[in-house]
Amino acid sequence: MATYAFRLNGRSVSVDSWDPGQPLLYLLRGALGLHGPKFGCGLEQCGACTVLVDKQATRSCTMPVSRAAGRDITTLEGLGTIEKPHSVQAAFIAEQAAQCGYCTNGMIMTAAALLSRTPKPTLEQVKQGLAGNLCRCGTHTRILRAVMRASQPPPRVALRRATPKQSEGGV
Amino acid sequence: MQTLSSMSSISRRDLLKTGGALVVSFAFGAVLPRRSAAQSPTADGDLAKMLDPSEVDSFLAIHADGSVTLYTGKVDIGTGLRIAVAQMAAEELGVPAERISVVDGDTGLCPDQGGTGGSTGLTRGGVEVRQAAATARKALLTLGAAQLNRPAADLTIADGQVRPLAGGSGIGIAALLGERRFSVKVDPRAPLTAPARYTVVGKPLLRPEVPDKCTGRHVYVQDFSLPGMLHARVIRPPTVGAKLVSVDESSIRSIPGIPDVRVVRIDSFLAVVSKDEWAAVRAATALKSTWSDWQGLPGNDGLVRYLRDGAIDRDEAVVSRGDPAAAMPGAAKKLSATYFWPSQSHASLGPSCAVADVRADGATIWSASQGTHGLRNNLARVFGLPVAKVRVVFLEGSGSYGTNGSDYVAADAVLLSKTIGQPVRVQWTRQDEHRWDPKGPQQLLDLQAGLDSTGRIVAWDTQMWLPATRPGGRAYLAAEAAGIAQERGQNAGALAQNGDPPYAAENVRVLVHWLKETPLVPSNLRAPGKIANVFAVESFTDELAAAAGVDPVAFRLSRLTDPRAIDALTRATTTFGWRARTSPNPQARQGNLLTGRGVAYMRYKQAENYIAMVMDVAVDPASGRIAVRRVVCAHDCGLVVNPDALRNQIEGCIVQTLSRTLHEEVKFDRSRVTSADWASYPILTFPEAPAIDVILIDRPDQPLLGAGEAATAPVAAALANAVFDATGARLRTVPFTPERVKAALRSNG
Numbered sequence: 001m002a003t004y005a006f007r008l009n010g011r012s013v014s015v016d017s018w019d020p021g022q023p024l025l026y027l028l029r030g031a032l033g034l035h036g037p038k039f040g041c042g043l044e045q046c047g048a049c050t051v052l053v054d055k056q057a058t059r060s061c062t063m064p065v066s067r068a069a070g071r072d073i074t075t076l077e078g079l080g081t082i083e084k085p086h087s088v089q090a091a092f093i094a095e096q097a098a099q100c101g102y103c104t105n106g107m108i109m110t111a112a113a114l115l116s117r118t119p120k121p122t123l124e125q126v127k128q129g130l131a132g133n134l135c136r137c138g139t140h141t142r143i144l145r146a147v148m149r150a151s152q153p154p155p156r157v158a159l160r161r162a163t164p165k166q167s168e169g170g171v
Numbered sequence: 172m173q174t175l176s177s178m179s180s181i182s183r184r185d186l187l188k189t190g191g192a193l194v195v196s197f198a199f200g201a202v203l204p205r206r207s208a209a210q211s212p213t214a215d216g217d218l219a220k221m222l223d224p225s226e227v228d229s230f231l232a233i234h235a236d237g238s239v240t241l242y243t244g245k246v247d248i249g250t251g252l253r254i255a256v257a258q259m260a261a262e263e264l265g266v267p268a269e270r271i272s273v274v275d276g277d278t279g280l281c282p283d284q285g286g287t288g289g290s291t292g293l294t295r296g297g298v299e300v301r302q303a304a305a306t307a308r309k310a311l312l313t314l315g316a317a318q319l320n321r322p323a324a325d326l327t328i329a330d331g332q333v334r335p336l337a338g339g340s341g342i343g344i345a346a347l348l349g350e351r352r353f354s355v356k357v358d359p360r361a362p363l364t365a366p367a368r369y370t371v372v373g374k375p376l377l378r379p380e381v382p383d384k385c386t387g388r389h390v391y392v393q394d395f396s397l398p399g400m401l402h403a404r405v406i407r408p409p410t411v412g413a414k415l416v417s418v419d420e421s422s423i424r425s426i427p428g429i430p431d432v433r434v435v436r437i438d439s440f441l442a443v444v445s446k447d448e449w450a451a452v453r454a455a456t457a458l459k460s461t462w463s464d465w466q467g468l469p470g471n472d473g474l475v476r477y478l479r480d481g482a483i484d485r486d487e488a489v490v491s492r493g494d495p496a497a498a499m500p501g502a503a504k505k506l507s508a509t510y511f512w513p514s515q516s517h518a519s520l521g522p523s524c525a526v527a528d529v530r531a532d533g534a535t536i537w538s539a540s541q542g543t544h545g546l547r548n549n550l551a552r553v554f555g556l557p558v559a560k561v562r563v564v565f566l567e568g569s570g571s572y573g574t575n576g577s578d579y580v581a582a583d584a585v586l587l588s589k590t591i592g593q594p595v596r597v598q599w600t601r602q603d604e605h606r607w608d609p610k611g612p613q614q615l616l617d618l619q620a621g622l623d624s625t626g627r628i629v630a631w632d633t634q635m636w637l638p639a640t641r642p643g644g645r646a647y648l649a650a651e652a653a654g655i656a657q658e659r660g661q662n663a664g665a666l667a668q669n670g671d672p673p674y675a676a677e678n679v680r681v682l683v684h685w686l687k688e689t690p691l692v693p694s695n696l697r698a699p700g701k702i703a704n705v706f707a708v709e710s711f712t713d714e715l716a717a718a719a720g721v722d723p724v725a726f727r728l729s730r731l732t733d734p735r736a737i738d739a740l741t742r743a744t745t746t747f748g749w750r751a752r753t754s755p756n757p758q759a760r761q762g763n764l765l766t767g768r769g770v771a772y773m774r775y776k777q778a779e780n781y782i783a784m785v786m787d788v789a790v791d792p793a794s795g796r797i798a799v800r801r802v803v804c805a806h807d808c809g810l811v812v813n814p815d816a817l818r819n820q821i822e823g824c825i826v827q828t829l830s831r832t833l834h835e836e837v838k839f840d841r842s843r844v845t846s847a848d849w850a851s852y853p854i855l856t857f858p859e860a861p862a863i864d865v866i867l868i869d870r871p872d873q874p875l876l877g878a879g880e881a882a883t884a885p886v887a888a889a890l891a892n893a894v895f896d897a898t899g900a901r902l903r904t905v906p907f908t909p910e911r912v913k914a915a916l917r918s919n920g
């Protein structure tokens with residue numbers, strides 16, 4: 001049993017694993033109790049498991065824990081909270097950009113990484129940036145709207161008030 | 172615990188003990204800490220919860236602080252049901268929606284309102300809760316009249332207080348009720364708030380779980396755990412009908428450092444369990460097993476012939492008006508065409524998962540099933556558990572759109588927990604979900620129609636080949652493998668609806684050939700049958716319009732009389748900017764692309780929602796790729812409860828069905844499903860996402876209709892009609908892959 005130390009959501013943590021090849025996802029969801037990242041495929045095909053590793057959107061379902069050692073890892077929980085949401089989270093809430101929400105972790109984490117590189121993306125850049133993230137519920141138009149909204153400068157968004165759109169055109 | 176009602180007595184102490192931290196946040200947060208008027212203590216100090224759907228107390232409880240909990244047997248699968256039900260009840264109870272929480276699908280707490288399917292979440296679930304709330308309102312007004320010394324007719328309820336209509340001080344509903352239940356039957360004639368006075372219904376209130384979903388706090392069934400719980404993976408047979416011959420347990424011991432893993436074998440049911448989830452994953456992959464050979468599937472190739480030649484259980488004319496066979500020969504123009512829709516998977520983004528705790532004195536199962544009451548009954552029957560001692564607690568999973576793997580995985584978990592005597596969590600793999608979820612069935616349709624010289628439809632005949640329905644529960648994979656006797660019911664939903672045109676037509680027949688045998692286990696998949704049927708009927712209608720030399724919208728409008736139908740079609744086409752002309756588009760070419768527009772209209776189940784859809788597409792003839800650039804949808808589902816949640820559903824219906832139409836087909840060979848992941852079963856991706864305009868036609872004076880699936884039905888037809896307009900080629904087989912598009916363009920010319 002080896003111990004792996006890394007930064008997780010701003011804190012130093014260490015976890016034990018009997019298998020250096022154990023994907024980070026299982027440790028996050030298991031011993032570390034973080035359920036933001038989801039198991040969707042384990043095959044790097046869907047993006048549900050996405051976390052930030054040194055600010056890069058990374059699929060934790062195939063990333064061996066041995067490669068996480070010494071890195072700086074952020075999960076959805078570390079990105080922001082209901083009380084202090086990250087701008088992407090706030091935009092997703094305002095746009096109600098979730099149905100089942102199983103893909104939402106991957107969408108928000110991938111979008112957060114995209115916007116940190118490209119703060120003012122075009123709609124086309126956002127589409128390309130999310131091309132590897134799957135949503136089965138068909139929430140695409142709202143997710144795109146949410147990411148575009150997050151890339152606009154604030155009006156800060158009140159979480160509990162809806163801002164319905166009359167038309168979904170344009171996205 | 173002997174009876175159903177004592178089963179529902181939930182001791183706070185027991186739940187804490189068995190349920191762990193997550194139950195605390197799930198159940199206590201919503202219901203249990205408030206020991207209140209509606210939850211009068213039973214002899215042993217437990218909290219009794221009524222379940223009889225004729226009782227008001229089964230549907231709602233008013234707590235000492237004036238907050239309200241609603242209980243519904245329908246479940247919210249990411250569809251916005253919870254907020255919509257809360258809004259409907261808020262309107263009757265005079266309690267702000269924020270003060271109302273909803274418990275859904277827990278068989279220990281919620282009355283049985285039937286499974287969540289066929290868009291009945293609000294039409295039955297919400298409407299029944301609303302009637303209970305209206306009855307409660309009446310009771311509260313009566314109590315208030317006595318306390319305030321005024322006639323009930325002079326009182327109202329607002330902000331959780333019974334108040335004189337004329338103004339003046341009121342009294343809180345919790346104080347009025349005191350330490351009592353309502354103890355009244357639901358009154359079907361209790362007056363409902365008039366739609367003109369609605370203040371909450373019709374508002375786009377935010378779904379309260381979305382912030383949790385966006386911050387990692389929402390507890391999905393995949394996130395749920397119990398103390399002492401073991402993780403399991405089931406090793407399914409490599410082919411659909413294979414039997415387990417032998418297992419080499421030593422094969423997992425070679426994994427260095429692996430913690431304890433137990434192999435469970437019951438006949439052909441094979442699983443590994445471990446405290447350590449990753450150990451279970453590794454063991455499941457490493458475990459060597461040999462299985463018998465099996466080749467009982469027809470394979471994808473030649474499926475149309477297989478269906479056409481299949482043994483027929485019975486023929487059923489689901490629509491029969493006049494005599495199309497007699498009228499057809501006299502028609503001036505006769506058309507016929509065959510349409511095919513392939514088998515498709517629910518393909519839930521998160522593979523199914525369940526937790527079961529089977530004990531000597533009862534069983535609790537945490538599941539994302541869309542029919543928790545039905546699941547409870549069936550699990551009890553198959554695994555020999557007294558139904559009164561089985562409780563299924565609903566927890567959201569990944570979107571399911573019908574019966575995906577959730578019921579199967581619950582059976583896996585029950586069998587394992589029962590066998591090893593500990594709580595067990597079973598997580599399916601991606602491949603499990605794609606291979607083993609029961610599938611939306613393939614559909615074959617032959618259409619024929621005749622027009623007279625003036626263009627009237629004088630004969631219409633639809634024949635469809637569908638899997639027969641058999642009564643009883645769907646056989647669980649686990650029980651099948653373990654050799655446990657069970658029913659072999661088969662039901663994939665109301666597959667035969669919408670096979671007739673919604674237009675004036677004189678002689679119409681829809682004949683269903685119910686087939687004895689079809690490949691793969693069929694299941695209800697969103698809008699069962701109706702997507703394919705409308706694809707055929709509305710594509711064929713376009714073919715008739717083209718044959719008649721009439722603009723497709725004008726052709727439809729002139730054959731509609733229902734004003735709501737005409738309104739939907741007119742609004743969609745007006746918003747789109749439809750200009751009348753015949754198809755194909757004479758000016759289709761834009762650079763390298765061929766562009767066109769298509770329309771489809773339908774009334775869901777010929778009795779519910781009116782939906783018209785228009786699409787703008789560009790086809791690249793070189794690559795065969797279709798780009799959907801814009802979708803306009805006019806949607807009339809009567810009274811709108813929550814317009815934003817409704818739009819979310821409609822948008823989802825459109826995008827998901829575009830995915831099904833453009834990409835999706837379950838592939839199988841002679842022995843197994845071969846499209847077992849997202850590479851072999853691709854779905855629509857972001858670069859393909861169209862712009863969507865949803866026009867909600869709100870009719871507060873009309874009954875509300877479900878909206879979880881209706882907008883799926885016209886999608887494929889609108890797309891096929893747009894491709895025809897752009898290219899002159901008619902696509903009659905789904906999915907519209909680039910190869911199929913290119914082949915259609917070649918044969919066109």
Ligand code: FES
Nearest residue numbers: 040041044047061
């Ligand atoms: S779970 Fe990691 S990409 Fe799907």
Ligand code: FES
Nearest residue numbers: 101103135136137
């Ligand atoms: S919201 Fe359900 S998968 Fe995206």
